[in-house]
Amino acid sequence: MYHVAVIGATGAVGQKMLQVLAELDFPVSRLSAYASARSAGNTVQFKGEDITIQALTPNITEDGIDVALFAAGGTISEQYAPLLAENGTLVVDNSSAFRMQETIPLVVPEVNPQAIQATDRLIANPNCSTIQSVVALAPLQSLGFERINYTTYQAVSGSGQKGIEDLARGARGEEPVNYPHPIHDNILPHIDVFLENGYTKEEQKMIDETRKILNLPALPVSATCVRVPVTNSHSVAINVTFTQPTTVAAIREALENAPGVVLIDDVANTRYPMPLDASGTDDVYVGRIRQDDSLANTFHLWCVADNIRKGAASNAVQVARQAIEQSIHS
Amino acid sequence: MYHVAVIGATGAVGQKMLQVLAELDFPVSRLSAYASARSAGNTVQFKGEDITIQALTPNITEDGIDVALFAAGGTISEQYAPLLAENGTLVVDNSSAFRMQETIPLVVPEVNPQAIQATDRLIANPNCSTIQSVVALAPLQSLGFERINYTTYQAVSGSGQKGIEDLARGARGEEPVNYPHPIHDNILPHIDVFLENGYTKEEQKMIDETRKILNLPALPVSATCVRVPVTNSHSVAINVTFTQPTTVAAIREALENAPGVVLIDDVANTRYPMPLDASGTDDVYVGRIRQDDSLANTFHLWCVADNIRKGAASNAVQVARQAIEQSIHS
Structure with missing residues (x-):
């Protein structure tokens, strides 16, 4: 079971990530939701429970997150995704910031699961279309x-x-x-x-x-x-x-x-x-x-x-599951 | 000046033909509007005047129509367009009934005005797209x-x-x-x-x-x-x-x-x-x-x-004008 974080939890994709994590029965032990300081203190729903939104700060690396799904735009991803990945968190990023970087896998699980190496901690989610x-x-x-x-x-x-x-x-x-x-x-x-x-x-x-x-x-x-x-x-x-x-x-x-x-x-x-x-x-x-x-x-x-589902949230959750399976079986 | 008839005058294209004939200053001496028996007796507008809709019957050949614009669907066109054309009326047909017949010109005036011969009395208006x-x-x-x-x-x-x-x-x-x-x-x-x-x-x-x-x-x-x-x-x-x-x-x-x-x-x-x-x-x-x-x-x-305009009504009016000019100058 994993401590899963959704970054950008108030947006259309972030909200759908919360829903899909529940629907696809992702092994979540704890769910954390992050957004801008503006939304901090508000709540989002996960499996019928209120999750209080936290403001995103560099201290996120101290929150013990196993899996982070980013849906807060390229600028946020550029700043926080590598920080968490270097710290051992498995990051799936829905922005376009890292997609074309040669060392970062760009994955659709039905198509190129083999692109994920067991050691990868930052994986890019492709463009919806x-x-x-x-x-x-x-x-x-x-x-x-x-x-x-x-x-x-x-x-x-x-x-x-x-x-x-x-x-x-x-x-x-x-x-x-x-x-x-x-x-x-x-x-x-x-x-x-x-x-x-x-x-x-x-x-x-x-x-x-x-x-x-x-x-x-x-x-x-x-x-x-x-x-x-x-x-x-x-x-x-x-x-x-x-x-x-x-x-x-x-x-x-x-x-x-x-x-x-x-x-x-x-x-x-x-x-x-x-x-x-x-x-x-x-x-x-x-x-x-x-x-x-x-x-x-x-x-x-x-x-x-x-x-919003296969083009973003669901694919990100499927990528996270695929990466975990490849880590376990490697 | 010409006695112009719109066949199918109550439909979206027929109504637009009436409007475009006025806007493009087509030389209309008299305007007749035809539709199904269901609409007969109702009126449509041409240059601010009420035109009483006539039921379409084979007697239309006796109405002295110089130019007929058809926008009543393929079945009506198949029945009435050749009848009028053989009687000397210049017919522009918006249906697909005659478009691919080898002897019938299919015309967009900006593109192939030369496809119209001075003797042509039935000209097809192409598909909108x-x-x-x-x-x-x-x-x-x-x-x-x-x-x-x-x-x-x-x-x-x-x-x-x-x-x-x-x-x-x-x-x-x-x-x-x-x-x-x-x-x-x-x-x-x-x-x-x-x-x-x-x-x-x-x-x-x-x-x-x-x-x-x-x-x-x-x-x-x-x-x-x-x-x-x-x-x-x-x-x-x-x-x-x-x-x-x-x-x-x-x-x-x-x-x-x-x-x-x-x-x-x-x-x-x-x-x-x-x-x-x-x-x-x-x-x-x-x-x-x-x-x-x-x-x-x-x-x-x-x-x-x-x-509805360039894809149908306006092109039909432009075709009629082109055909008249080619008749005059031939």
Whole structure:
């Protein structure tokens, strides 16, 4: 049993981490919740009990934490995650701060559990859209990837509570606070900041993280990331080119038996993955599998998952469990 | 001056045709409005005047109509459009009934006005998503197209008034009537019926109509068409591969000078095309132009337009005007 801490316990992902730790029956002996000084003294719920939120200070290293899940943004992670990891705490960080550091594993347990070494104490949790995409793609890796192009439909919960509030504000006819433009009744081809190459940081994350998780550093990947007026669960249209011919049937078969994947591909009965069905679950739903006749060996996949659960909180808890198992069995 | 008829005058596109005929100052001497017997006797507005709706019957050929705009669905078009055209009326049909017939021109005036012959009396108006996409792509045709892949974000107004009502129903917590699943707070990778090849008819339309309008019958084209909870204006993520190298700057320059295109590509100031800005206008907005490093000579474009105006009503009126001009000057 472990003393588990959630850092950033008041945010959308932090709250979901508390819920998922309970639901997935993580072996918690004690639960500590940390947030900014502003929230200290307030409470969050864990298994029906009130947990008093503590202000995050460098003294956290003295609190005897075995497992720390970070969901408080990059700046907090940069300051506190290495501090705890050096002190022996197993840290799973949901920010992008450490994801692309070569010595830090970036893990989706269904895809690359072997990336975790028994001695690792700081593990990065990938970007939400990337997690669900690689869960859908990894079962097809034996077919040989030549190119991947992502086009996303991302929910406002990916921006946390403030994204959800902006959608509600718009529905009431009020101006947005979080986004630069209204998201209600609108579409924003803009997630995270813009980089010099014209891509957003979100698009660049999908490209870089896919390569790292699949351990294909030179794989051609591109992405267009788009915010849609949906509360929760991201959808990704994946266009994937293989190095060899394959069939829709072979792809379906590989996905039917894949961990963490649920195949919903029965268009005759109008069954395909949708955000409303994915929300509240930890699976990645894949459907609308079609050959793309415009390019050799290319296929379309439609992939939906709960971005706050599998795209963040649940994956972090699964990573922590995987790391503990690898420590025990090493 | 012409006696102009709108067939299907009570629908979302028909009503917009009446509005656009007035706004674009089409030379109307007399306006007749037709709909089903159910609506006969009701009125619609044209230039502030009440027009009494007539029931559509085969006697329409005796009404002396010079120009008929059809927006009443494929079955009505199949029955009445050839009848009027054979009688000398210039017919522009917004349904998909005649679009792929070899002898019938499928026209976007900015793209292929030359497809109209002076003797043509029946001209097809393309699919909404296709119109905006080819307006954005045609200025780049001299670079040589090798492949086009569309991924769409289509508004509920594309399903007419019943799509708009379903979105409103969902916001009130009610079940959908038009769509097979809720569209409020959800995403449906499903527009029009499914075909044997796993594509929807909407996706197949985008493929087939793009080839016909660009006069590139063998061009590799693919599409994924998706309904989003937005009232009006479609967005399309276009991934285009050229037969030769080019640059973002060259693409921007071609689009800046293109008819019907407005370039909005200033991400430093968070300016990019969005449905809320496009609605109520006849232009096609293009932005987020980026090189796609995952495939040779490939680029991303983000394209937004009002699907009821440029995607349907305005294009039909522009086609009628173009056909009249070509008759006069022939």
